[in-house]
Amino acid sequence: MDTIENRTFDELRIGDSASLTRTLAQKDIELFAVMSGDVNPAHLDEEYAKGDMFHKVIAHGMWSGALVSTVLGTMLPGPGTIYLGQSLRFLRPVALGDTVTVKVTITELDPANHHVKLDCEVVNQDRMPVVKGVAEIVAPTEKVSRPRTELPKVVLRERGRRYRALIGAASSQPPLSTAVVHAVDAVSLAGAVEAARAGLIAPVFVGPEARIRKAADSAGIDLAPYQVVPAAHSQAAAAEAVALARAGKVRALMKGALHTDELMHAVVDKACGLQAGRRISHVYAIDVPSYPRPLFVTDAAVNIYPTLEDKRDIIQNAIDLAHALGIGTPHVAILSALETIYPKIRSTIEAAALCKMADRGQITGAILDGPMAFDLAVSADAARTKGLVSPVAGKADILVVPDLEAGNMLAKQLEYLADAEVAGIVLGARVPVILTSRADGSLARMASCALAVMLAGGQLGDAGSPSLKGEQG
Missing domain, CATH: 3.40.718.10 (Isopropylmalate Dehydrogenase)
Incomplete structure (x- = not known):
């Protein structure tokens, strides 16, 4: 079994050194951000960081600096080391895929209090300096030798990543004219307006006009940019929305504050519905x-x-x-x-x-x-x-x-x-029907609209498809 062993103060000599080599991966940056709570885009967004080289140096240099602590705490002197302080200068950016080597070298030993000073240097794969500085620690006085702790495997998963890619791809298409059926509550109105602002749909609100406008006023939503088609009640709104689709005036339907079966009853109506020969x-x-x-x-x-x-x-x-x-x-x-x-x-x-x-x-x-x-x-x-x-x-x-x-x-x-x-x-049906639930979050509602856009617009372009397709092997 792999063991980890320290070197006590009495075993240390000036000039002793230890080194560690690591390659920077995206998960390292993300895990560092999760641990620290630092979500500065200069640290996490490569495109943003290109225009802010100073912050990019600090961001990826911080990861390199953390590796200095790893060497001191596990190699030289090792377990039992107490960190007193450090002074590091971040000299050069570290890009994803770069391999860095961290080296610490003992420069001073103080027997009175077991203090140790070490030069710290980090270089990249081209031997160019990335970080330089000095660390001061208290060296252990008792020998420690024990099995190396097996670290848990950490898997970082970004919820909704594919949906965001889907929404981005759909936003590049022309907005899809969409009848929003019986949107008489704030949730239905807000979901449709948010999708409109994202460039996904061009909503046409179908339902009792007074109730729609009252709900919009209560939620602080401006309906001025959007068309409202009056209908007496939910069933009438569903029938009117289907009629708009049959006439080619809208290219999709979106469920508002009505039961799914009310909307689908109008969609599947044999005489006036939207059936297209397939179930x-x-x-x-x-x-x-x-x-x-x-x-x-x-x-x-x-x-x-x-x-x-x-x-x-x-x-x-x-x-x-x-x-x-x-x-x-x-x-x-x-x-x-x-x-x-x-x-x-x-x-x-x-x-x-x-x-x-x-x-x-x-x-x-x-x-x-x-x-x-x-x-x-x-x-x-x-x-x-x-x-x-x-x-x-x-x-x-x-x-x-x-x-x-x-x-x-x-x-x-x-x-x-x-x-x-x-x-x-x-x-x-002849047009996509966007079914949303009152329990749906904003991202799910937007993704449902994006599905309709992509279905109506045909094949996804090459720029967006890899993000949506995932690993297809």
């Missing part, structure tokens, strides 16, 4: 910080107990959304309780049939496999342990659930137990 379905686009790719769960909001034929359309809708977000060949896992076909569990039989439908070209644009348990769909280790060989196992992009209950529970579990952000959209 309408819902997709949750879920940004799970611990999962290396975007995750889509379908259907968890519209189709309660879908048939085999319904599931064919549900899958194709989700594949089309993945294509619009730059995922060329998504991996589709058709979920069940197990990965073998079991006649008493209907979802296993339907999963097998859906895979065969894909083989026959009835579902296109993706790689399908199922039935598959959830753990196998998202974990390659679980698949290896169970001996499952599958092109989808461990890297699923789309999770097809057996029914709405299972999908709703799965999405909520990811949101509340896996720190995921959850956005949602309805597909298969």
